Amino acid sequence: MEFFQEIEFILLPLAIVIAGYLIGDGLKNFQNSDSIFDALEDDDDDHELIKESDVHYFIGISKEDAKSLIKEYPNIPHTTINGNVYYPKGKLREWLREDYMFKKEEK
Template identity: 60%
Template sequence: MDLLFLGIGIAVAGYFIGDGLKNFKNPEAKSVMDKLEEDDLYELIKEKDIAYHIGVSKEDAKELVKEYPNIPHVVINGTVYYPKSKLKQWLSNLGE
């Protein structure tokens, strides 16, 4: 069993080293983590799922939406969606 975990660790390390070497001459290239964060830019969250994404209870999320109607949102076919990146930015500015 220990050899299995050792093999998995070596494979993962090899992937990240190879990814780093691939971009060695191009320091402006995006890393794996940058690509994952870029996906958040266009992700929309349904109103019922806000609580999960911001880490509060459903009741607190409903109260937040009610208290702050200026939260960045989009309405598509009567369903309210919140852009994930803009919601994070709005929350960080709310605390200031």
């Protein structure tokens, strides 16, 4: 029984030291928090197509607002395949940043 108590006194501090090292190492990368936002703006998905019914998810607005936006701005980059309307993710992102925000400021 004493043997196990001695091991506990060695393993517990060792586990605390290892945990401290791992947490400290993780915090080094936390200082570069801009990289998290860069990952969200990853250009690898630029060629993905979004269904017209899912545009509101991408933009972050209600379905009714998305329909209104699409109706008000028919020049939003889109393509029609077999009667279904799709929006290229990259071009839609660019349109939202540049064209839509610019036109919104003009109003």
